[in-house]
Amino acid sequence: MTNEKLTELASELENCGKALFRIASSMQAPQDEQPAESEKKEYAKQPLTxxxxxxxxxxxxxxxxxxxxxxxxxxxxxxxxxxxxxxxxxxxxxxxxxxxxxx
Structure with a gap:
C-alpha cells in the first residue's frame, strides 16, 4: 500500500470514530431530559390487564x-x-x- 492510500484510510477511520462518538453522545440523554419521578410513578400505575x-x-x-x-x-x-x-x-x-x- 502506498503512503497516500494509508493516509486516506487513516482519515476515513478517524471520521468513522468521530461519527461513532457523536452517535454515542446523542444516545446519552442529559439528566434534565430524563423522566421525572412523578412521570415514572404515573406510568407504573397503569391498570393491570x-x-x-x-x-x-x-x-x-x-x-x-x-x-x-x-x-x-x-x-x-x-x-x-x-x-x-x-x-x-x-x-x-x-x-x-x-x-x-x-x-
Missing part, C-alpha cells in the same frame, strides 16, 4: 404450581382466569406472586 395477570399465572403453572393457581382463581370466585373481575387483578396478582415462596 388480563394479559399481565396471565403471564404471571402461566409462569407459576410452568414452575409446578398449577393447583395453587387454580385454587387462587377459585378463591376469587371464578373457574378460569378470565372470569376474575378486572378490579381484583391487583389483589389477585399480589397473592399469585407469593405462590412458591417459602413463608
Amino acid at each position: 388480563l394479559e399481565d395477570v396471565r403471564k404471571v399465572a402461566a409462569d407459576k403453572a410452568r414452575k409446578g404450581f398449577t393447583e395453587e393457581v387454580r385454587s387462587l382463581i377459585q378463591k376469587y370466585g371464578a373457574d378460569k382466569l378470565s372470569g376474575i373481575d378486572a378490579a381484583q387483578y391487583e389483589a389477585f396478582l399480589k397473592e399469585l406472586e407469593v405462590i412458591g415462596h417459602a413463608g
Whole structure:
C-alpha cells in the first residue's frame, strides 16, 4: 500500500470514530431530559390487564404450581382466569406472586 492510500484510510477511520462518538453522545440523554419521578410513578400505575395477570399465572403453572393457581382463581370466585373481575387483578396478582415462596 502506498503512503497516500494509508493516509486516506487513516482519515476515513478517524471520521468513522468521530461519527461513532457523536452517535454515542446523542444516545446519552442529559439528566434534565430524563423522566421525572412523578412521570415514572404515573406510568407504573397503569391498570393491570388480563394479559399481565396471565403471564404471571402461566409462569407459576410452568414452575409446578398449577393447583395453587387454580385454587387462587377459585378463591376469587371464578373457574378460569378470565372470569376474575378486572378490579381484583391487583389483589389477585399480589397473592399469585407469593405462590412458591417459602413463608
